[in-house]
Amino acid sequence: MQEGKKRNVLTVIVLLIVLIGGAWFFAGNLKTSVTGPVRIGVIHPFTGDAAVYGEPMLRVLNLAAEKINAEGGIDGYPIEFVVEDGKCDGTAAANAAQKLVNIDKVEVIIGGFCSGEALAAEPITTAAGVALFSSSASNPKLSGISPLFVRNYPSDSSQGVVLADAAIANGMRKIAVLQEQTDYAAGIYEVFDAQIQENGGTTHKEEYTTDSYDFRTSIAKLQAERPDGLFVIANSPVSAERIFKQLKEMGWESSLLVSDVIAGDPTLVATHADLLEGAYAAEFGVDDNNPKFREVIDAYSAKYMTEPPFQAYVQTGYDAVFLIAEAIKEVGYDGEKIAAWLRDVESWQGASGTLTINSNGDPEVGHRLEVIKSGKIEVVGE
């Protein structure tokens, strides 16, 4: 009885080794070749706070793909998206990247929407020779992170500097900061803080996790510092909404600075018009007169009966699909070649204007200063 059991176990182990070893050998000799639809991976947030971006951005990507497919696709083959939920969270994004790279075998991925997603996915895609193209991740650490990473949304190094300069110019020396604990928000803070200190100012920071609901004590602590201004760096309008409500309840008085995702949500800005009166923001701006930009906004409005939110991301997301499609047409379905082509883009005309990618894989554009007046965004100096 005992002996028989041992033999069984041994047989199973040997079988397992043979099976796994065999499969390993054959797996190494397999190669994916493209003979059908062109598959592009997408890692965007569809659950959690940042889900407010996921759905509209996916619509934008689909609008672009529909247009390309209607015009003949890529060498006759249509574009297909393989969509994964990155949850604006590193673990989910890493899982999604693993799946897209190993199981779906895509050669190019659009994402992550959040900086945290992009930072977590990048090592995986780079190791697999897959191109990662983000149309929204703005953390400065992503600059030049890998030859296989490209983005057409500017780094927050410019957002932080623009806002810090505006603060200093308006006589703010002591600035309170309420920062969400995400890569995006941390990136902006780092640049902002450095620029403020360089100009002789100081910052007092309180951080909060994405699932925080009670900011009262943090606000009270910041209030007690008697700052000249408060910089709210939220990763999504959802936590900003909670913060604004409590700021108002606690009678916050000094002027505000807000991160670009807040300025990019017209409903949020309109709802809190009185609190945000005179607040500064720095956004990667949109150009209403650009015909390609009008094209996507109109197509979206026609199809979904509403103007898209976060239009700064709409323009880059729309462009991303066209850029990738062009790259595949030029160099074929190969991650390394696609990335190389994308990093060479120069004076390309799209919905986000004229795009040139520099040696860091970043676009040669920056953020512009805006001010909120009676619930509307106004560009400063225009």
Place this chain on the structure above:
Amino acid sequence: MEYFLHLAILFSIFAILAISLQLIVGYTGLLSVAHAGFYGIGAYIVALLLKNAGMNFFPALLLGALGSMLVAFLIGIVLSRFRDDYYALGSLGFGVIAFSILLNWQELTRGPLGIPGIPRPELFGFEFSSNLSYLLLSFILLGAVYAFSRFLTLSSFGRALQAIREDEEALSVFGYRTSWFKLAVFVIGAGMAGIAGGLFASYITYIDPGSFNVTESIFILSLIILGGLGSLRGAVVGALVLILLPEALRFVGFTPDIAAQMRQVVYGVLLIVLMLYRPQGLMGKYKL
């Protein structure tokens, strides 16, 4: 094929977690909800040693396990004084505190930003970069953990653990320092969870504290309750079923968001129904 490998690797990691928690909960009757904490400590130690110190995976894994064990020892000194509900609450307290430290000791852990780009293991110039080789590694570790746990449960030590579960006070009259046994099994289980954490970190290549919170502890607990308390095989079966379940739900055609919630509904209902009709789980011998 690749998809199957992915699931098989996740299964091995969770089977190790389930087996290690089985020793604590199923054999010794200590309802610990701190397990994800040790899983996380192992993951973070391995990730930091690999990424910042450039250490080889295997010594790092050993240090990860030892680190988890050291923390478990310090916590266990306090925790071993409790039993039943109070043990559960105490471990909940420590689990949340461990999570808070992973989240807020930002100089070391980068807090909620997590650690990206953790390298895969390497042995004598061979890199476990393919999922197949990684699966082999995970299976070997799972086998080792299973064999060790089996050895443990068949020993006099294992018999004493079960007696603690049944009646700690009565056992002490027979000369057993029960709190030392509770401490020992807690530390051993934590070491195994640390190994699972190291495997997870190097496989996913990215970790953040969110993977190691109380909800994760509860998930591991539901693996062994489903599989059956007091049975190592039950722990493995529980891990298998609950890893495959969400895939089955996705197969049925739910959207990812709904599927994630449906999975939770199924866990919840499963726990209720099991408690009502089969409190010993699928394969367990022992009733709570």
Place this chain on the structure above:
Amino acid sequence: MNAITTERLRKTFGGVAAVDDLSIVIQKGKIIGIIGPNGSGKTTLTNVLTGIHRMDGGVVVVGKKERTRIKSCEVFGLGLTRTFQNVRVFEQVSVLDNVLIAITKKGVLGSLFERASAAQIQNADAVLARVGLTEKRDALAAELSYGQRKLLEIARALATDAEIILFDEPYAGLFPEMVKRVSGIMQELKAEGKTVILIEHDMALIRELCDHVLVMDAGKLLAEGTPEAVLSNPSVIEAYLGV
């Protein structure tokens, strides 16, 4: 020679003394009965002696050691073991393992690398045979009848090979033939030179078995002596009838 002596031993619960400055002597190698009405402190005394409750005052001398505090895990080392009034076997553990618990190594490290040896199992089987549970050897203790569990507890206590064995109402719920077997075991233990402490309500059994009887009432020693002397003592009768 005395097996156990207590001096002014005290245990209170919420201000009420369950054992009230009790000083007794348990002689070695005898069967000592402890009787008394419900709530007189017999079980509390057992629990204090075996470290289940911490004593609030007084001294206990076991063998040569004087103690003001007894931890339950030290009791085994003092050569003392017990059964419980409300059976406390390890329910979801096999009958054999219940007995092996008392035989195998007790230290964390020692037990980790020990598997029950053939000799240990033989020893356990012998004890099971002695109480008549051989057939139930591989069953879970939870599957036993109440009486069988009592026998299992006795087996577990016998397996420790302790010098002093405390039986807390071992006869309650036993069938007549089991009663006979247990009485036989007690007499064997006495013959082996061991000390038996028997808490019991059945006066016939006390008369039959005990060499010496202690009567407790309200945590104090009411009387002591031979069974005949004690059971004819008017104050004992009064305490029992509660006049």
Place this chain on the structure above:
Amino acid sequence: MDIAAQLTVNSLIAGSLYALVAMSFNLIFGATRFFNLAHGALATVGAYGTFYVGVVLGLPLSVAVAGGVLTAALAGYALERLVFRPLRARKASNLVLLIASLGILIAVEAILAIFFTSQFKTLSVLTGAAQTIHIGSAVITHVQLTMFASAVLVCGTLWLVLSKTSFGRAIRAVSDDAEVAKIVGINTNVIIAALFVIGSAIVGLSGVLYGLDTGIEPRLGFMLLLKGVIAAIVGGIGNVYGGFLGAFLVGFAENFGIWFISGEWKEAIAFGLLVLFLVFRPQGILGKKHT
């Protein structure tokens, strides 16, 4: 020191919320003696009940609040009848009851997420713009003031009911010893069912108030439950008034704790307090010592 005033107010607000959870938790625990994690789910049920009645159906605030509280009470009764009573009848151990209640918590949260999505939602449609009151340099909104009033009112009412009515005496009898209570002719199942209804209504109210103050999402009950259970243990498990005291202790510890250390550690403070109590005073502030 104007920050101290605001922190005191913040502590009282947090404490009031925890007090509602802890008192109702202890009320039920006293009679059933198990850690009912489903209690947290009922806070979520109450909050979503109010959301449904007030926002989806568009009925006025008072109806919405009543609707939320009532839904929670009914749900609590249903759980007692469908899950807990059958388990008690089977003489299930505390751990079995605990795990079953954990299953309920997980399932209810997920079901709410399926119906209402897991997104954060505000109830400000119902309350309108927050009206505030200034107390010295501190600020408090009407909703928050209501929280504090509710906590005090519930505590007072429970005291009246428990100590002055025959129903209260029956509850105390069941809490002291369910077996004895049965023998003297008290129908323990009826008493326990009534406690579930009352307790669930109170915890439902906490969820509703929390929702009106900050907003709702399916996991709010879990957070409230953790804090509530800590407060219940710190105050003395099974003791209603202990829950009240413990809640304010937790509220003050959390809010004044992060005055000195950074706000991220708020969670750790509450649980640190729990561990301290478990080690040094496991019976809690008002609990009786067990041996």
